[in-house]
Amino acid sequence: MKELKIRSVHLSDKVEILRGEVRSFLKAEREAGHFTPHCDSWLSGYDANFSRKLGQQNWLGMTWPKMYGGQEKSAFERYVVMEELLAAGAPVAAHWFADRQTGPLFLRYGTEEQKKEFLPAIASGELYFAIGLSEPNSGSDLASISTTAKKVDGGWNINGSKVWTSGAHHAHFMVTLCRTSARTENRHEGLSQLIVDLSTPGVSVRPIRIMTGEHHFNEVIMEDVFVADQRVVGEIGDGWKQSMAELAFERSGPERFLSTFPLLNELFQILQEEGANERASTAIGELVVRLVTLREMSLGVADLLEKGVSPDVTAALVKDLGTRFETEIAEVARQVVTTPAALQPRFKTLFAKALLHSPGFSLRGGTTEILRGIVAKGVGIR
Ligand SMILES: Cc1cc2nc3c(=O)[nH]c(=O)nc-3n(C[C@H](O)[C@H](O)[C@H](O)COP(=O)(O)OP(=O)(O)OC[C@H]3O[C@@H](n4cnc5c(N)ncnc54)[C@H](O)[C@@H]3O)c2cc1C
Incomplete structure (x- = not known):
């Protein structure tokens, strides 16, 4: 059996400073009432204005060459921007697919004309692809x-x-x-x-x-x-070879375990206010431990992307574990939140979206069975 190696990544101070900037931006946007946190916002939070604002911040097409509207930043700089947007439940669906996979597809296989026509408009948050x-x-x-x-x-x-x-x-x-x-x-x-x-x-x-x-x-x-x-x-x-290369980008990001993070965040707040019992603390503790591990693995995938190595097998593994995790957040919420807290409007919305969107998590971007087949082949046991 072959080993799957995932390197542990330490994020630099420069990357953490960028994280602070994204957090401040998101806090200001939330406080100004420009968005309300939602679960699964990368699929369902369409807001063209918000996408354009991210373009103005230079947070789209971040790793692309400057001549095509990019910023020539590292995969880790892009990673922290993505994880902060997802953790905040910000409305990022308009540009998400174009920024994540269509842009990299054009960079790799597109003609010069296509790169010039499409990439700057994607990076400015104005052009969207399905x-x-x-x-x-x-x-x-x-x-x-x-x-x-x-x-x-x-x-x-x-x-x-x-x-x-x-x-x-x-x-x-x-x-x-x-x-x-x-x-x-x-x-x-x-x-x-x-x-x-x-x-x-x-x-x-x-x-x-x-x-x-x-x-x-x-x-x-x-x-x-x-x-x-x-x-x-x-x-x-x-087309087959190109689509498979595109799927590696589709499966490799933090959206594969952070779709319901806004609900986990809300759970913390409720349990802090209410005083968590032992059962609730244990359940949340277990989720947090898994989150930390998944994030380490997901950063390891970003590391492969940064080095230009195809992350397909590792990304399939992280997606399988990640989608199970994001689905279970809704299940834990159902078990540990008391009725009065569960009736709070903020909780209700986050919970309903997490629960009702979750059947799609393990299907989109490749089903669990297909991903496990990829992992099995990748480690040489199939
Ligand atoms: C929320 C959401 C968003 C989506 N967005 C897009 C999009 O933007 N663009 C797009 O093109 N597609 C999109 N999809 C489609 C998604 O890629 C497909 O649903 C997925 O590839 C599975 O295909 P299917 O639904 O036809 O199921 P099927 O392939 O018919 O699978 C049905 C079941 O059989 C199992 N199965 C199938 N083959 C095997 C096998 N060989 N071995 C073992 N088990 C197997 C599957 O795991 C699954 O459980 C989206 C799906 C969802 C849920």
Whole structure:
């Protein structure tokens, strides 16, 4: 069996100073009533104004080259900004996917024209992307997608539909995985990534509501949608390799264990005010120990990114452990909070969102079973 090595990271003073700046900014924004903390705010907290403010603070596209609107900061500087935003439950959903994965995808595979067109606008918090991978009959088995793009004069003609497309009703573009040549024995061949402008004729974005009634994800139907050759990402036929590289960014961040942190924070406050009994203290203590460990592991993933090493296996492991943790925060809250405290409006909102969003945590970005398969292969036991 191969060992999975995760290095322990010590954050420098420079990084901690940046953390202080982000905290002060968030405190001022909260006190000014510009946002209220929410659980799962990276998926459901859409606020274009807030994203633009983060762009003005230079906290988007942080690790990208300056010539494309970035700041050439380290993966750790980016990490502390992300963790502070998530811990505060700030509304970061508008730009989240573009900053996390579409930007790095363009940096790695995009043309010069695409980098110049898209990256500065993403870094200023003004341009949003959706991720068009899953389809009604293809989720975990992504290579079975049936959306097709056929070559036409000057571009490609797309037909097909994507599903569970987070934020597509707000996004300007969707990076869309399509089949560009007929399926062969190697199902990973013949797939390509195309940038679909979601305002193009032939695109319909239909809401899918979650059980709270909220609208965060969609079905995106494409009927004879034209995409110009200039909007192909990387090489035609390399879509599988490129999508897998993108998924490593998708799975590697602190959002995979901090989605319900605002509820944990609220739990502390309630138990401090009420005086925690032994059962509650033990339950919270256990959560905190796991949080510290997960954070160490997650920083280890950021360390791999900083060194340019693909974090895919480690990120899969951290995501599996992380999503279980963020789901259990809601369960512990249910068990330890007394009825009067549970009826406080602030608690009720955080708790309801944590509980009702949590079934999606272990599905989005790759299900538990798929992640465990990746880890098993990575350590050589499968
Ligand atoms: C909140 C949320 C947001 C999302 N946002 C997006 C988005 O923006 N863009 C996008 O493209 N997709 C998005 N998705 C879709 C997500 O990527 C898929 O739900 C996920 O990949 C699983 O696919 P599926 O739902 O088709 O389930 P399936 O793949 O059908 O899986 C069903 C069950 O079978 C299990 N299973 C499947 N294959 C295997 C196997 N080989 N071995 C063992 N068990 C297996 C799975 O683990 C799961 O439990 C989102 C999903 C959620 C919940």
